[in-house]
Amino acid sequence: MRDVCIVGGGVAGLAASIFTARAGLDTIVVDAGGRSPPSSRTQSGDGGESILARNASLENYPGFPDGVDARRYLRLTREQARTAGSEFELGRVTSTEPIDETALEAGFVLETAGGDPLEARRVIAASWPDSEYLVPLDVGRIKRGSKHFVSVDEAGRTAVDGVYAAGRLADEPHQAIVAAGHGATVGLAVVHDSDANFYHDWVTPEGYFTGRGREVPPGCEEIGEDERLERDERARARMLEAFSEPLDEEPTMHPSVEGK
Known part of the structure; x- marks a missing residue:
């Protein structure tokens, strides 16, 4: 189930x-x-x-x-x-x-x-x-x-x-x-x-919680500078790939218009 x-x-x-x-x-x-x-x-x-x-x-x-x-x-x-x-x-x-x-x-x-x-x-x-x-x-x-x-x-x-x-x-x-x-x-x-x-969807800089003596809450994550830069690079590369070319197909027309 x-x-x-x-x-x-x-x-x-x-x-x-x-x-x-x-x-x-x-x-x-x-x-x-x-x-x-x-x-x-x-x-x-x-x-x-x-x-x-x-x-x-x-x-x-x-x-x-x-x-x-x-x-x-x-x-x-x-x-x-x-x-x-x-x-x-x-x-x-x-x-x-x-x-x-x-x-x-x-x-x-x-x-x-x-x-x-x-x-x-x-x-x-x-x-x-x-x-x-x-x-x-x-x-x-x-x-x-x-x-x-x-x-x-x-x-x-x-x-x-x-x-x-x-x-x-x-x-x-x-x-x-x-x-x-x-x-x-x-x-x-x-x-x-x-x-x-x-808890949240926060990804925070290293020390954001632990630097204040707090545990990282569920659903949150602390990452170091190298990891931040790596994630940023990966995200930018994916967006550049996604938007590199226009989509070939046209928008879907409303059913009442199709066939006219």
Whole structure:
């Protein structure tokens, strides 16, 4: 059984997966990959797309003064999630039910189209706009026009213990930076609720804590100057490689426009 199953490989789901995986929770992201019908779960998950992939350019994400290709941003975020320890599978979740109705801490079983069921102790729904798989659970779906949203508290918890919602599905604004932030908030809520030994994501200069007679807190790390320079070199080399050439393919068009 997995610790966390995240349904949806967009910005919110990816951000949540980075936090849960880095905290040591066994995390899997299931994404339909923008396909209709979705591809089999047996594939690697590299082809997953979020609605952001329809953007010609992502313009309001901090850290990119002149904007960034939204598809490249998604690829790098997915790579970061993998580096953190998340696993990916392509497919569409069709239903989610408790393993034991009388004991939600036993986890949930997620049925998938064309694949084996998945079991997870906690579920994060980040699959805008699809939430039909949550119907078997009384999570508080709210219909607004043709779309459904999921009612959550300030940390993304639904009315069902162990089930969370992140990003647009949780009625957050349709902005990438907001989705990423909310996904991180939900990921941290899952970490907190699971009692994982996770404190922060600080990597500090050597002596930052120990120089004050303190132990380095869980989730933190002190590194020396040589290690800092090595990490900086590695990070810069990866960014130079990632942005060395433009992406060949074009942005994904809205389904209503395709074929015209």
